[in-house]
Amino acid sequence: ITRIEGHLKIEATVDGGEVKDAKCVGSLFRGFEIFMKDRDPRDAVHITQRICGVCPTSHGTTAALNLDAAFGVADKIPNNGRILRNLIQGANYIASHIVHFYHLAALDYVDVTEVADYDGTDPELLKVKDFIARALAAGDMSMLAPFYPRYEGDYRLPKKVAQAAVAHYVEALNMRRLAHELSAIYSGRMPHSVAVVAGGVTSHPSIDSIS
Numbered sequence: 001i002t003r004i005e006g007h008l009k010i011e012a013t014v015d016g017g018e019v020k021d022a023k024c025v026g027s028l029f030r031g032f033e034i035f036m037k038d039r040d041p042r043d044a045v046h047i048t049q050r051i052c053g054v055c056p057t058s059h060g061t062t063a064a065l066n067l068d069a070a071f072g073v074a075d076k077i078p079n080n081g082r083i084l085r086n087l088i089q090g091a092n093y094i095a096s097h098i099v100h101f102y103h104l105a106a107l108d109y110v111d112v113t114e115v116a117d118y119d120g121t122d123p124e125l126l127k128v129k130d131f132i133a134r135a136l137a138a139g140d141m142s143m144l145a146p147f148y149p150r151y152e153g154d155y156r157l158p159k160k161v162a163q164a165a166v167a168h169y170v171e172a173l174n175m176r177r178l179a180h181e182l183s184a185i186y187s188g189r190m191p192h193s194v195a196v197v198a199g200g201v202t203s204h205p206s207i208d209s210i211s
Contacts, residue, residue: 007026009024010022011025030051036048042197044066045198046060048060048062048063049192049193053192054099054100054191055092056092057091057187057196058092058093058096060193061089061196064196067198067199068198073198073199078200080200080204081199084200084203084205085200085201087183087186088186088187088196091180092183095179095183098175098176098179099176102169102172103146103172103173106165106169107146107147108154109153109154109156110162110169111153112128112132112162112166113132113150114162114166115128115162115163115166118163122167124166124167124170128166128170135148185209186205188203
């Protein structure tokens with residue numbers, strides 16, 4: 001399984017088209033269990049977010065929920081605190097899924113070279129076509145990152161579908177930015193937000209932020 005975000009290894013033994021055995025291994029010990037010891041427990045919300053720059057909010061929210069329980073306030077979270085936590089987490093959920101589907105996994109199924117001879121008017125595809133042409137003219141394939149180095153993938157999509165998927169790949173960059181902005185409005189910044197704390201959040205909804 002390729003392009004998994006994080007240090008995870010999947011091994012599968014296949015015999016005659018049938019999976020005989022499968023293993024999932026976390027291949028890097030990060031040490032959070034050790035350097036969190038003897039810290040003020042309220043620090044956990046901020047420290048655990050450093051586990052991942054793509055999905056920090058999930059780790060921070062989990063730490064906050066644990067602190068809610070530990071401090072005996074899990075049933076006392078104000079409605080606005082609960083709603084804003086969910087908005088912050090939901091925004092990161094969207095951003096994380098976009099980056100995995102489009103920017104990590106899609107390149108194993110979408111043949112970007114199908115755009116090299118694109119003759120339509122889609123502005124996103126014309127940008128990619130020009131991007132490819134500049135690299136070819138310079139004779140420098142490294143200019144094609146993140147589309148290069150190119151690994152052979154499961155490129156079975158018809159040309160028109162592949163071209164549409166490349167356009168969606170570019171559009172998804174903007175959609176992910178918008179999801180990050182949504183999170184940052186209520187969490188202070190993204191990644192590694194600062195607003196989610198034990199008991200709720202430190203931010204308040206306003207007419208401006210809602211708009």
